[in-house]
Amino acid sequence: MAEQGYNLTGMSDEEAKEFHSIFMPSMYGWFTLVVGAHILTHLRFPWH
């Protein structure tokens, strides 16, 4: 009963886990892409 208080989205635990399992790899994939883009950009424009 006490745990129902902080469920503001109405998602079940399973739904939240499923979304989380897609969201986190996507986020890390995006970060990897961004770091790669910065490395390539720095090869062309060494800004420091």
Place this chain on the structure above:
Amino acid sequence: MYKLWLILDPRRTLATIAGFLIIQGLLIHLLLLTTVDLNWHEDGRPVPFKAKARYDRSQQGLPY
């Protein structure tokens, strides 16, 4: 950690992140294009085709 999605609405979170990244990307790209030394369209690298052709032909003694 997955319990975050019991607090934050995934649909709104995705829309917010997408909107933020698009605006941020456009802003940074336009900002860089307004500078002199980081503008990749007008830095002359690689040497533009016409300039390179002109140089190569001049090295061969050709008129233009």
